[in-house]
Amino acid sequence: MTAKEIIKPENLVYTKTKVMTDVPMHYCPGCSHGVIHKLIAEAIEEMGIQEKTIGVAPVGCSVFAYNYLDVDFQEAAHGRAPAVATAIKRLQPDKCVFTYQGDGDLAAIGTAETIHTCNRGENIVIFFINNAIYGMTGGQMAPTTLEGMKTSTCPYGRNTDIYGFPLKISDLLAELDGTCYVTRQSVHKVGNIVKAKKAIKKALQNSMDGKGTSVVEFVSSCNSGWKMSPHKANLWMEENMFAKYPLGDLKDTEKKHYGQ
Amino acid sequence: MKVMEEIKLMKGNEAIAHAAIRCGCDGYFGYPITPQSEVMETLMQEKPWETTGMVVLQAESEVAAINMVYGGAGCGKKVLTSSSSPGVSLKQEGISYIACAELPCLIVNVMRGGPGLGTIQPSQADYFQAVKGGGHGDYKLIVLAPSSVQEMADFTVLALDLAFKYNTPSMLLADGIVGQMMEKVVLPPFVPRRTEEEIRQQCPWATTGKVNRKSNVITSLALQAEEMEETNLRLQRKYAQIVENEVRFEEVQCDDADYILVAFGSCARVGEKVVELARNEGIKLGLLRPITLWPFPTKEIQRLAKQVKGFMSLELSAGQMVEDVRLAVNGTVPVEFYGRQGGVVPLAEETLAALKEKLVK
Ligand SMILES: Cc1ncc(C[n+]2csc(CCOP(=O)(O)OP(=O)(O)O)c2C)c(N)n1
Ligand code: SF4
Numbered sequence: 001m002t003a004k005e006i007i008k009p010e011n012l013v014y015t016k017t018k019v020m021t022d023v024p025m026h027y028c029p030g031c032s033h034g035v036i037h038k039l040i041a042e043a044i045e046e047m048g049i050q051e052k053t054i055g056v057a058p059v060g061c062s063v064f065a066y067n068y069l070d071v072d073f074q075e076a077a078h079g080r081a082p083a084v085a086t087a088i089k090r091l092q093p094d095k096c097v098f099t100y101q102g103d104g105d106l107a108a109i110g111t112a113e114t115i116h117t118c119n120r121g122e123n124i125v126i127f128f129i130n131n132a133i134y135g136m137t138g139g140q141m142a143p144t145t146l147e148g149m150k151t152s153t154c155p156y157g158r159n160t161d162i163y164g165f166p167l168k169i170s171d172l173l174a175e176l177d178g179t180c181y182v183t184r185q186s187v188h189k190v191g192n193i194v195k196a197k198k199a200i201k202k203a204l205q206n207s208m209d210g211k212g213t214s215v216v217e218f219v220s221s222c223n224s225g226w227k228m229s230p231h232k233a234n235l236w237m238e239e240n241m242f243a244k245y246p247l248g249d250l251k252d253t254e255k256k257h258y259g260q
Numbered sequence: 261m262k263v264m265e266e267i268k269l270m271k272g273n274e275a276i277a278h279a280a281i282r283c284g285c286d287g288y289f290g291y292p293i294t295p296q297s298e299v300m301e302t303l304m305q306e307k308p309w310e311t312t313g314m315v316v317l318q319a320e321s322e323v324a325a326i327n328m329v330y331g332g333a334g335c336g337k338k339v340l341t342s343s344s345s346p347g348v349s350l351k352q353e354g355i356s357y358i359a360c361a362e363l364p365c366l367i368v369n370v371m372r373g374g375p376g377l378g379t380i381q382p383s384q385a386d387y388f389q390a391v392k393g394g395g396h397g398d399y400k401l402i403v404l405a406p407s408s409v410q411e412m413a414d415f416t417v418l419a420l421d422l423a424f425k426y427n428t429p430s431m432l433l434a435d436g437i438v439g440q441m442m443e444k445v446v447l448p449p450f451v452p453r454r455t456e457e458e459i460r461q462q463c464p465w466a467t468t469g470k471v472n473r474k475s476n477v478i479t480s481l482a483l484q485a486e487e488m489e490e491t492n493l494r495l496q497r498k499y500a501q502i503v504e505n506e507v508r509f510e511e512v513q514c515d516d517a518d519y520i521l522v523a524f525g526s527c528a529r530v531g532e533k534v535v536e537l538a539r540n541e542g543i544k545l546g547l548l549r550p551i552t553l554w555p556f557p558t559k560e561i562q563r564l565a566k567q568v569k570g571f572m573s574l575e576l577s578a579g580q581m582v583e584d585v586r587l588a589v590n591g592t593v594p595v596e597f598y599g600r601q602g603g604v605v606p607l608a609e610e611t612l613a614a615l616k617e618k619l620v621k
Contacts, residue, residue: 051471056331057479066477072467074334075479077357080327083319087331087339088467090315091287095469113327116320 017045023067030230032220033061035187036129036196037068040098043200044071049208053096054088056081060102061135061222079110082117085124089207096207098125103144104134107169111143114169121178121212125203128170128215130245131222139225143167146244151225166244170217174251180212182251186219188234192247219245265446272412273439275447276342276368276432277302279416280314284451286337287315289328291347294380295436296370299342312453322347326354326367333363333429334478336459336466338420342368344436345386346377348394355429356395360480360491362498364423366416367401368432370439371576373603381603382436384525387580390433391554398492400499402430402506403553405524409443417448422506424462426498433553435576437526437605508551509560513539517546519619520564522585523574524550526605531574533608534615541612543620553581561588570594570619574611577601594619 005011019041027033044053050071057065059078066073076084081099089097106114106128117124133151134140140153144166148157158166174182181203185196196218203214219241223233270278277299280288290300300318308314319325325341332339343351348369358365371386373379390403402422404415412434419430460468467476482488510528513535514520523531528549538545548564550557561571570593573582579597586595598614600606 052469054335054467054469063481066475066479070470070475072470072475073477073479074331074467075361075477075481076330077327077353080323080330080354083324083327084331084334086317086324087287087289087315087328087337088335090317091332091335091337091339092468112320113324116324 017042019045019050019070021068021070025068026064027061028224030221030223030233031061032131032187032218033129035193036127036218036220037065039187039193039197039200040127041069043197043204047201047204049096049204052094053098054092056085056088056097056099058099058101058105059136060105062100062102062129063136065100079105079108080113081105082110082113082122082124082126086117086120086122089122089124093123096204098127098204098207100127101129102135103128103130103132103142107143107167111169114173115176118173118213118215119176119178121180123207123210124213125207126213126215127200128217129220130217131220131225132166132241133222133225135222135225143169144245146240168245170215170250173215178213179215179251180253181206181214181249183215183249184217184219184245184247186237186242186247188221188237217245219247267444267446269442269444270409271298271440271442272406272409272434273298273370274302275409275413275445276416277306278447279413280340281306281308281312282448282450283417283420284312284338284453285314285340285420286453287317287328287332287339289317289319289325289332289339289341290343291319291322291325293344293347295372295382295439296342296344296368298439299368314453322350323354326351326358329365329367330354330358330361330363333358333365334361334467336463336468338424338454340366340368340420342370344370344372345374345383348386348389352389352395355401356397356399357480358429359395359399359401359495360397361478362427363429363478364420364427365429366419366423366432367429368434371433371435373601379603380436382526382605383576383601383603384435384527385577385580385601386433387553387575387577390431391556391584399495400502400554402426402428402502403433404430405433405551405553406438407525407528407549408438409441409445412438413445413447426502428498428502433525435525503555506552507555507557507559509557510549510551512547512549514546514548514564516544517567518544518569519615520546520548520568520571521574521615522548522550522561522571522581524553524581527574527576530606530608530611534574534611537608537612538615543616545615550581556584556588558584558588561585565589565592568593570596572596572598572615572619574606575599576605
C-alpha cells in the first residue's frame with residue numbers, strides 16, 4: 001500500500017472517539033487514568049448515550065476528567081461523588097450517571113457515601129481507580145496501600161500494627177444487596193483492555209436498565225507515586241497488586257431493583 | 261365569587277414541607293435531627309413522588325444530603341435540605357462548593373442550642389455561621405429569618421425564588437420555637453414542577469445532558485490564581501446586587517421611637533410584647549425585625565440612628581447580630597445587647613428590665 005492509499009477513508013482502521021476532547025491530558029506518562037478515560041469515552045460513543053450521560057468527577061488526579069470526556073459533568077467535593085450522582089440519577093432517571101473515583105476518594109474520605117449509595121442500589125456506575133496511593137497530593141498512603149509498601153506518610157513501609165490493613169473495598173461492596181455487578185479489571189495489557197471495555201459497557205447498560213449499582217474497579221499503576229518507570233510499575237503491579245486485588249468478577253446478578 | 265382561603269393549623273416544620281411540595285420542588289434530601297425532623301417526616305407522609313413527582317430521600321448523613329443537593333441543583337432542579345445546628349455544621353463544606361459553583365438551592369437551619377451536641381432547645385447562636393460564611397472562602401448566603409409558621413411557608417417559596425434569581429444558595433434561619441410551634445397558616449398555591457424543557461431554558465448551564473450544545477460542567481475548581489480571582493470578583497459583584505435589591509425588614513412603632521429593639525425570628529415575637537410593655541410605661545420603644553439577615557438592613561438602621569437615642573439587640577445567643585447593628589450605627593448612639601443562651605428564651609418582662617437598666621437610664 002502506498003502512503004496515499006493508507007490515508008484514504010476506506011483504509012481507516014482507528015480513530016479517536018468523539019467523546020474524547022482534544023485537550024492535552026495532564027496525566028503522567030504511563031498512568032492508567034488516560035487509558036480508562038479512553039475506554040469509557042469509546043463505550044459511551046458505541047452505546048450512543050453521549051447526550052444522556054452525566055459524569056461526576058472526584059477530587060484526585062482525575063479531578064479534570066471533565067476536560068477530557070465530552071459529556072455533561074459535575075465536579076464533586078472529595079469523596080462525595082456517589083451522593084452527587086445519587087441525586088442526579090434520582091432526579092433525572094432517564095440519564096446514564098457515573099462517578100469516577102480514586103481509592104482515597106472512594107475508600108477513605110468517601111467510604112460512607114460509597115457504601116450507602118451501593119446499599120441503596122442507586123442505578124449508577126462507580127468507576128474506581130485503585131492505584132494504592134494518593135497520586136494528586138504527592139504519594140501519601142491510601143486505604144488500599146499494600147502491606148510493606150512505602151509512601152510519603154508510611155516511609156518505612158505500611159506496617160499493619162500502625163496503619164491497619166489494605167482495604168478490599170470492592171469485596172465489601174459486592175456483599176451489599178444494592179450492587180448488581182462488581183468487577184475488578186486492569187488496563188496494562190491489550191487483553192485486559194479489551195476485557196475492561198466490556199465490563200464498562202456492561203456496567204453502563206446496567207445503569208440504563210435500572211438493575212442497581214455497578215462497580216468497576218481498575219487495579220492501576222501510579223508510576224510517579226510509586227517512583228518507578230511505567231514499565232517497572234506494571235510489572236510491580238502484576239506481581240504485588242494482583243495478589244491482593246485479584247482480577248475478575250466479584251459479583252454479577254440479574255436482580256430486580258425496586259424504587260425510581 | 262370570592263374563593264375562601266384554606267387555613268390550616270400546623271407546626272413550622274410541617275409548613276416548610278407543604279410549601280416545598282406546593283411550590284414545585286423536585287427534591288428533598290435530609291438527615292433526622294431534632295428540632296426539625298418533622299420536615300422530612302411530613303414529606304414522607306405526604307408521598308409527593310406519587311403526586312407531583314418530587315423525590316424525597318433520607319441520606320446517610322448531613323454531608324451526603326448537602327452533596328445530593330449539589331448534584332440536584334447542578335441539574336437545574338429545585339432542591340432543598342433541612343437540618344439543625346450540628347447537622348448544618350457538617351454541611352458547611354458542601355455549602356461552600358454550592359456557593360462557588362453558583363447553584364440555586366435552599367438550606368433550612370432550625371437552630372438549637374450549642375456549642376457541641378448542646379441542647380434540643382431553641383437558639384439563634386448560628387447567626388455568625390449563617391451570615392458571615394460558615395464554610396471556607398469568601399461567599400454569602402441569602403439568609404431569611406421567619407418568625408411565624410406563615411413565614412416558614414412563605415419564605416420557603418421566597419428563598420427558592422431568590423436562589424434561582426441569583427443562582428446562589430439561600431438559607432432559612434429559623435429556631436426551634438418557630439419550627440415546633442403550631443399556628444394558623446395559609447399554604448402557598450400549587451405550582452407544577454418545571455418540565456425538562458423549561459429547566460433547559462431557565463438553567464442553560466445545568467447538567468441535563470449534552471443535546472445540541474457544548475457539554476456543561478459544574479465545578480468550583482480553578483487552578484490558576486487569576487481565574488479563581490475572577491470567580492471571586494464575579495461572586496462579589498453578584499453579592500453587591502443582592503445587597504442593593506433584596507434587603508427586607510419589618511418595623512413596629514418605629515416612627516416616633518426613642519429606642520429601637522432589634523430582633524429576628526422568635527425573639528421578634530417576644531420583642532412585640534416588649535414594645536407593648538414599654539409603651540405602657542411611657543417608654544417610646546420600636547421594634548426593627550430584620551427579615552433578611554444577609555443582606556442586613558444596614559441602611560435602615562443608619563436612618564433610624566439619626567432619630568433615636570439607642571438600640572438594643574435581643575437574641576438567643578451571647579450576642580452575634582448585635583455586632584452588625586454596631587457596624588451600622590458606627591458609634592453614633594449606644595448599642596446594647598440582651599440575650600439568653602443554651603436554649604433559654606427571654607421573657608418580655610426581663611427584656612424590658614434589661615432595656616431600662618442598659619439604655620433608658
Ligand atoms: C476535604 C479534602 N481533604 C483533602 C483534600 C486533599 N486531597 C486532594 S486529592 C487527595 C487524594 C486523592 O487520592 P485518590 O483518591 O487515591 O486519587 P488519585 O490522585 O490517586 O487518582 C487528597 C487527600 C481535599 N481536596 N479535600
Ligand atoms: S500521580 Fe499517579 S495517578 Fe496521578 S497522573 Fe501521575 S501516575 Fe497518574
